[in-house]
Amino acid sequence: MAKAGAEDQVDVAIVGGGIIGIACAFRLAAAGRQVVLIERDEPANAASRGNAGAFAFPAIQPLASPGILLKAPKWLVDPLGPLAIPPAEFAAVLPWLLRFFRASMSGRVEASTAALAALNRLSERETAALVYEAGIGGMVRADGALELYESEAEWRASLPGWQRCEAAGITVEHVADDRLAELQPGLSPRLVRGVFLPQWQTVSDPRDYALALLRAAEAHGARVLQGAVTRLAPQNGGVELVLEDGKALRAGHVVLAAGPWSKTLAASLGDRMPVTPERGYNTTLPPGAFDLKRQLIFAAHGFVVTPLDTGIRVGGASELARFEAPVNFKRARHMLDKAAAFMPGLKREGGIEWMGSRPSMPDSLPVIGRAPASPRIVYAFGHGHLGLTQSAATARLVGDLVLGQAPSIDIGPFRPDRF
Numbered sequence: 001m002a003k004a005g006a007e008d009q010v011d012v013a014i015v016g017g018g019i020i021g022i023a024c025a026f027r028l029a030a031a032g033r034q035v036v037l038i039e040r041d042e043p044a045n046a047a048s049r050g051n052a053g054a055f056a057f058p059a060i061q062p063l064a065s066p067g068i069l070l071k072a073p074k075w076l077v078d079p080l081g082p083l084a085i086p087p088a089e090f091a092a093v094l095p096w097l098l099r100f101f102r103a104s105m106s107g108r109v110e111a112s113t114a115a116l117a118a119l120n121r122l123s124e125r126e127t128a129a130l131v132y133e134a135g136i137g138g139m140v141r142a143d144g145a146l147e148l149y150e151s152e153a154e155w156r157a158s159l160p161g162w163q164r165c166e167a168a169g170i171t172v173e174h175v176a177d178d179r180l181a182e183l184q185p186g187l188s189p190r191l192v193r194g195v196f197l198p199q200w201q202t203v204s205d206p207r208d209y210a211l212a213l214l215r216a217a218e219a220h221g222a223r224v225l226q227g228a229v230t231r232l233a234p235q236n237g238g239v240e241l242v243l244e245d246g247k248a249l250r251a252g253h254v255v256l257a258a259g260p261w262s263k264t265l266a267a268s269l270g271d272r273m274p275v276t277p278e279r280g281y282n283t284t285l286p287p288g289a290f291d292l293k294r295q296l297i298f299a300a301h302g303f304v305v306t307p308l309d310t311g312i313r314v315g316g317a318s319e320l321a322r323f324e325a326p327v328n329f330k331r332a333r334h335m336l337d338k339a340a341a342f343m344p345g346l347k348r349e350g351g352i353e354w355m356g357s358r359p360s361m362p363d364s365l366p367v368i369g370r371a372p373a374s375p376r377i378v379y380a381f382g383h384g385h386l387g388l389t390q391s392a393a394t395a396r397l398v399g400d401l402v403l404g405q406a407p408s409i410d411i412g413p414f415r416p417d418r419f
C-alpha cells in the first residue's frame with residue numbers, strides 16, 4: 001500500500017476499506033473515475049473480514065421491530081444470550097437504545113421493511129452484475145439458507161414475518177421431516193421445522209471476496225492509500241481530507257465508508273450520526289468440521305452456521321459496547337456449545353475465535369446520501385447486520401450520486417438528516 005503523499009488531487013477519495021468502501025471503489029473506478037481508497041489498517045480487516053458471509057437478500061425485516069421488544073427482556077437477563085449490554089456500557093449506549101425502541105414502534109416498521117426490501121432487491125441485481133464485471137462470480141454460491149425451529153409453536157409465531165416476505169416477492173419454503181433432512185442431514189431431532197430461503201446466497205469467504213473485489217477495482221486504476229483520515233473539510237469545488245500524519249489530500253468527491261468509525265468524521269462536519277459499534281462473535285472451525293450443505297440460521301438463539309471455503313463459521317450475537325470495552329469470547333464459546341447440541345457430530349476442535357463490530361443504526365437502515373455540509377461528500381455507512389448483503393446496492397447508489405445520475409431507487413429512507 002502507498003503512503004499518503006502531500007498535495008495529491010483525485011476525483012474520488014473513499015474513506016474506509018471495508019466491503020462498502022471497496023464495492024464503491026470498484027463501481028466508481030469501473031465508471032472511469034480516478035479513485036483513492038484510504039484505509040488506516042489493512043483493507044477488509046474489520047467486520048468485513050469475519051462476518052458470516054451471507055448475501056441475505058430475503059432479510060427485509062428490520063431488527064428494530066415490535067417482535068424484538070418482546071424478546072429483548074428475556075435475552076438481556078442472560079449475559080451470554082443473543083443480545084447483551086455489559087453493565088459498564090449501559091450509560092454509553094442508552095441514547096442509541098432509546099432511539100432503537102422508538103424505531104421499533106409498529107408505525108415505522110412497515111416503512112423500514114419497504115425500504116429494506118427495495119434496497120435488498122436492488123442489491124440482488126447489482127451483486128450479480130458486480131461479480132460478473134469483476135470476474136469473481138465463482139466466489140458466490142446460490143445455495144440458499146435454512147432457518148430452523150425447535151417447536152411448532154415457535155415456527156407458527158414466525159409466520160406473519162414470512163408472509164410479509166412473500167408479499168415482497170421473496171420465495172419462502174416451509175419444510176419438515178424428509179425435506180428438512182434432505183436440505184440438511186444430521187441435525188438433532190429437536191429441530192422440527194424449517195424455512196428454506198433459496199434466494200439467500202453465501203460467499204466462499206468474506207475477506208477473500210472483499211480482497212478479490214479490491215483487486216478488480218485496482219485493475220480499473222483504483223489506488224489504496226494507507227492512512228487515517230482525521231478531518232473532512234468542504235472547499236470550493238472539492239473536499240480536503242486531513243490525515244493523521246498531517247498530510248492533506250484534495251478530492252472532487254469524498255465517500256465516507258468508515259463503518260462504525262464514521263461517527264467521528266461525520267461529527268467533524270457537524271453531523272451527530274447515531275451509528276454505534278454492535279459487536280458480534282464467532283468461531284471458525286476447520287473445513288470438514290461438519291457436512292454442512294448451506295447456511296443454517298438459529299434465529300431464536302441469535303447465531304448462524306456457515307460453510308466457507310476457509311472453514312465452518314459459527315457465530316452471531318449482539319453486544320452493545322464501546323470500542324474500548326473488554327472482549328468477551330465466552331460468547332463465541334456459548335454459541336459453539338449450542339451449535340454442537342443442534343448438530344451432533346460437529347467437530348469443535350481447532351477453532352479460531354473472532355470479534356468484530358457492525359456499524360449499526362437505531363432504525364436498522366443504513367445512511368446513504370449526501371452530507372448536509374456538502375453535496376460533494378456522500379455518506380455510506382451504518383449497514384448493521386447487512387453490510388455484505390447491501391454492498392453492491394450501496395455502491396450503485398453512491399455511484400449514482402457521485403456521477404450526478406438519478407438514484408436507482410428512492411434513497412429518502414436512508415438520508416443522513418433523518419434523525
Ligand SMILES: Cc1cc2nc3c(=O)[nH]c(=O)nc-3n(C[C@H](O)[C@H](O)[C@H](O)COP(=O)(O)OP(=O)(O)OC[C@H]3O[C@@H](n4cnc5c(N)ncnc54)[C@H](O)[C@@H]3O)c2cc1C
Pocket residue numbers: 015016017018019020021038039040041042043044045046047048049050051052053054055056227228229230257258259260261262265278279280281282315316317356357358359380381382383384385386387388389390
Ligand atoms: C458476527 C458478524 C456476522 C455478520 N454477518 C453478516 C452477513 O452474513 N451478511 C452481511 O451482509 N453482513 C454481515 N455482518 C455485517 C457486516 O460485516 C458489516 O455490515 C460490514 O462488514 C460493514 O462494512 P463497512 O465497510 O461499512 O465497515 P468495516 O468493515 O468496519 O470497514 C470500515 C473500515 O474503515 C476503516 N477506517 C475507520 N476509520 C478510518 C479512518 N479515520 N481513516 C481511514 N480508514 C478508517 C477501518 O479500519 C475499516 O477497515 C456481520 C457482522 C458481524 C459482526
